[in-house]
Amino acid sequence: MGARVRKPTTAAIDVRDVTVVYSAARGLSTLLKKHQVQIIQDINLTIQPGTVFGVAGESxxxxxxLAKALTGLAPVSNGSITIHGREVADLDQAEWRVVRSDVQLIFQDPYDSLNPRFTVFDSVAEPLRSQGIKDKPEVERLVRTALADAELDPDTFSYRMPSQLSGGERQRVAIARALVLDPNLIIADEPVSMLDVSTRGEILSLIRKAARNRGVAVLLVSHDLSVLERVCDEIAVMYLGRIVEQGTVADVFCQPRHPYTQALISAIPSVDQTSQRSRTTLQGEPPQPAQRPAGCSFHPRCPRCDDLKCRTVAPLLEGTEQMYACWHPIEIVRKDPA
Amino acid sequence: MTQKPIEPAGQGGPTSPNTAGRPPGPIRRALRENNVRVGLIIFSLIVLVAIFAPMIAPYDPQERLRTADGELARLLPPQRDYWMGTTNFGRDILSQFIVGTRRTLSVGAIAAFMAVFIGTNVGLIAGFRGGRVDNLLMRTTDAAYALPFLPFAIVLVGIVGRTDLILIAVIGLLFWRTTARVIRSQVLTTKERTFVKAAIAGGASPRRVLYAHIAPNVVALALVYGMLLIAEAVMAEASLSFLGFAPPDSLSWGTIMFDAFTSQRMRQAWWWPMFPGLALMVFMYSVYSVGQGVQRALRHMDTPNIGPSTRRVRRALKRSVSVPVAGDPPDALVAVENLAVTYQPRTPEEQPVPAVKDISFRLDAGQMLGIVGESxxxxxxxxxxxxxxxxPTAEVSGGMWFEGRDLYRIGDSELRALRWEHLAFVPQSAMNSLNPVQRVENQIIEAIRVHRDVTRAQAKEMCATALQQVGINPARGRLYPHQYSGGMRQRALIAMAKVLEPTLLVADEPTTGLDVVVQDQIMADLERVREELGTAITIVSHDLALVSETCSSLIVMRDGDVVEAGPTDRVVSDPRDPYTRMLLSSAHGAPAGTHGSTGA
Structure with missing residues (x-):
């Protein structure tokens, strides 16, 4: 792919038309294009420093x-990813290592994400050591700051082993590890799905605080819209590898335009006794990416699909503030949700 | 504090007290076994003998001893002055044995170390690099497997001559193969663990990922293999020495047997080869018991404690402790009164754990009860x-009645008859409990025919209806579990649980790990079961919002205590316990002000 000259933007990350293709074939037939399956397709998004961007969707x-592609852990077949003004889509693994200090990860499983033989201090110091920062007082200072930012007392926790920590504490260590290099972007893949309900709120507000105070951009991936609703500024809903709706949290939650977004929102269980929500109208489960339906990918499950257009022509993501890809978007009932 | 409450796993925060000590390491855990202790003592004794050999040996092993009357002490049986007897040249076998221990052990240990060193590195690099490197190294390992030990040794000694180095090289160059394979497979699993991914994401160099993150988590196993290899190497050294490949005039257990054999006096002097032979056996026993004990302990540590397996549960069923309270059967479908469960410690240093302190509830037909709590x-x-x-370690007290029967007073066979037909249970992560090699349909049909006297065709009919009712096309019943998604597997299990029209269905975390849309479908399935069959349903969940939508009454638990119980409407609108309030505030649709807007 030829060099794509882009003006460095102020955004923490700028993703343009990113597509990831996996080959479903084995052996020689890998050479044939027809076995290629598009896992994600034409993804566009921009995250500003200090904001939290949510990505929602079913498994x-x-x-x-998408999260893997943005961290160089999945091969990008097409498109451009600019992290802090630097094009990274074409980098190989060795080149990525240099960029890593800019992009950090928080994983889903806090019980597996810490090396069982490392103390908390060593786990948090690990990225520093990997980046060649060896000066002891400096490492100590940075680790203590990161632990404090993750609301863990450095004196109490530095020399604990992961087996002595609760799930919430482990996830805080993981957050400290992600913060220690002062990255521009943190990618968190389902960071609270394995935690207890009472801990979730703390971890989520911690992530939000980190974004605000340190000016780091956060990409938060979750299947649980109620999680995203609580921390995100902007949100994108994905279905079968494409973004079907994108906008601010307030817009998307109060006024979903895509029927899939609406289905996801209505599937969230709620303790609100006054509004008896209706059960999801969606039947079945999403198809495999290899058997993508023609036209709008969502049409076989869509309650609003009623014409040939849905079945033959794929809608594009359109709109200015709130974007959606649907031929029959849900009408806006009232402009102001307040 | 004698009884430490179970710590809620999610009780995060810098102030949370965490006094749990480090779990015992594999060595300490292994040392709890008696045969490991015995093995370790024997092994240490043999090592001590090797270290202090010249000081312990009563005679110079090469000295030709003479008896009091000046005769050569030739082929004397074991006696006071010569505990292991003498050779045909009048040498003391005990002294030869003691001095020979040194060579036997050092050749064995050096060879084993070499084998483990090569094997560990080959395994680490092959597993970590993968691809062509892996292929090359593993094919080399296969080639090492193809080399026969003795012919290889004979050829090598024939070319180079009899030296200790050749013995070590022969053993070292052949025995690394097993270690390499085991380490490689360990690396392949460890490589996929999240903390390794986290290290890569942190920018660690491949070298650092391998030696700082992966290796420390697999070398414990290499050490076990090293231990076992010492035994094998000592045996190999003895065999080679016995066949005469040891350097001339060297002394080891193998050369003593070689001398005995070549003297052609073995028939008279039974003691000559016997003691080194016995020592070999004892040595092998000690090394294997220690090595395998540590291996068992390691395996135990690597399996996370995720609750009893279904097999263990099934076995435990037969032995469940019963401490019932006598009383009249209440008229509710299910009645639980003052249920308390304490887990008895397995080892003396642990404390008994009160898991449930006091819980009572009643459930009528067609009712839905939600039990909410964190881990x-x-x-x-x-x-x-x-x-x-x-x-069986759980001590249960209190009264439990189901359909007027005291569940802890009925016999096992009566209980078995109640299960599934009246009392269905969908355990947590049940979707992984389907038999992977049987069609889903057949598993449901089997379950039906165990309990009902119906023909296969009738059972198939019932199965099809049940699948249909949970939204699975009956035609897909012919598929195998792995062809189902997680949600479909869970729905198939609900179909299996409801097919016999039970009066009570208990579902433990029925939607954990599933997407919201699928979660919604499953809750709808459960509601439909209740409506159509009048089944009472109990849902155990960590999600207050989820159960509050479907259940008419709620029990909120924390640390084994019931903190709140009552009709759902009351609990949600007017929570009395601060913990319930906290759970409510972190749930979706909570009253404004507690968290972000819902815009309702």
Whole structure:
């Protein structure tokens, strides 16, 4: 792919038309294009420093692949990813290592994400050591700051082993590890799905605080819209590898335009006794990316699909503030949700 | 504080007290076994003998001894002056044995170290690099497997001559192969663990990922293999020495047997080869018992404690402790009164753990009850106690009645008859409990025919209806579990649980790990079961919002205590316990002000 000259933007990350293709074939037939499956397709998004961007979708929607592509852990077949003004889509693994200090990860499983033989201090110091920062007082200072930012007392926790920590404490260590290099972008893939309900709120507000105070951009991936609703500024809903709706949290939640977004929102269980929500109208589960339906990918499950257009022509993501890809978007009932 | 409450796993925060000590390491854990201790003592004794050999040996092993009357002490049987007897040249076998221990052990240890060193590195690099490197190294390993030990040794000694180095090289160059394979497969699994991914994401160089993150988590196993290899190497050294490949005039257990053999006096002097032979056996025993003990301990540590397996549960069923309270059967479908469960410690240093302290509830036909709590709250233990599904270490007290029967007074066969037909249970992560090699349909049909006297065709009919009712096309019943998504597997299990039209269905975390849309479908399935069959349903969940939508009454548990119980409407609109309030505030649709807007 030829060099794509882009003006460095102020955005923490700028993603343009990113596509990830996996080959479903084995052996020689890998050479044939027809076996290639698009896991994610034409993804565009921009995250500003200090904001939290949420990506929602069911399993198989490609949200995890997107997170991997943005960290160089999945091969980008097409498109450009600019992190802090630097094009990274074409970098190989060795070149990525240099960029890593800019992009950090928080993983889903806090019980597996810490090396069982490392103390908390060593786990948090690990990225510093990997980046060649060896000066002891400096490492100590940075680790203590990161632990304090993750709301863990450095004196109490530095020399604990992961087996002595609760799930919430482990996830805080993981956050400290992600913050220690002062990155521009943190990617968190389902960071609270394995935690207890009471801990979730703390971890989420911690992530939000980190974004605000340190000016780091956060990409938060979750299948649980109620999680995203609480921390995100902007949100993108993915279905079968494509973004079907994108906008600010207030817009998307109060006034979903895409029927899939509406289905996801209505599926969230709620303790609100006054509004008896209706059960999801969606039947079945998303199809495999290899058997993508023609036209709008969502049409076989869509309650609003009623014409040939839905079945033959794929809608594009359109709009200015709130973007959606649907031929029959849900009408805006009132402009102001307040 | 004698009884430490279970710590809620999610009780994060810098101030949370965390006094749990480090779990015992594999060595300490292994040392709890008696045969490991005995093995270790024997092994240490043999090592001490090797270290202090010249000081312990009563005679110079090469000295030709003479008896009091000046005769050569030739072929004397074991006696006071010569504990192991003498050779045909009048040498003391005990002294030869003691001095020979040194060579036997050092050749064995050096060879084993070499084999483990090569094997570990080959395994680490092959597993980590993968691809062509892996292929090359593993094919080399296969080639090492193809080399026969003795012919290889004979050829090598024939070319180079009899030296200690050749013995070590022969053993070292052949025995690394097993270590390499085991380490490689360990690396392949460890490589996929999240903390390794995290290290890569942190920018660690491949070298650092391999040697700082992967290796420390697999070398414990290499050490076990090293231990076992010492035994093998000592045996190999003895065999080679016995066949005469040891350097001339060297002394080891093998050369003593070689001398005995070549003297052609073995028939008279039984003691000559016997003692080194016995020593070999004892040595092998000690090394294997220690090595395998540590291996067992390691395996135990690597398996996370995720609750009893179904097999263990099934076995435990037969032994469940019963401490019932006598009383009249209440008229509710299910009645639980003052249920308490304490886990008895398995080892003396542990404390008994009160998992459930005091819980009482009643459930009528067609009612739905939600038991809510975080991990460690005792919610799962409570329902498992009701179903008599706890392991034998659990001490249960209180009264439990189902359909007027005291569940802890009926016999095992009566209980078995109740299960599935009246009392269905969908355990947590049940979707992984389907038999992977049987068609889903067949598993449901089997379950039906165990309990009902119906023909296969009738059972198939019932199965098809049940699948249909949970939204699975009956034609897909012919598929295998791996061809189902997680949501479909869970729905198939609900179909299996409801097919016999039970009066009570208990579902433990039925939607954990599933997407919201699928979660919604499953809750709808459960509601439909209740409506169509009038089944009473108990749902155990960590998600207050989820159960508050479907259940008419709620029990909120924390650390084994019931903190709040009552009709859902009351609990949600007017929570009395601060913990319930906290759970409510972190749930979706909570009253404004507690968290972000919902815009309702």
């Amino acid at each position: 198989g929607s490609g949200k995890t692949t | 460690g709250s005792g919610k799962t233990t409570a329902v498992r106690a009701l179903l008599r599904l706890l392991p």
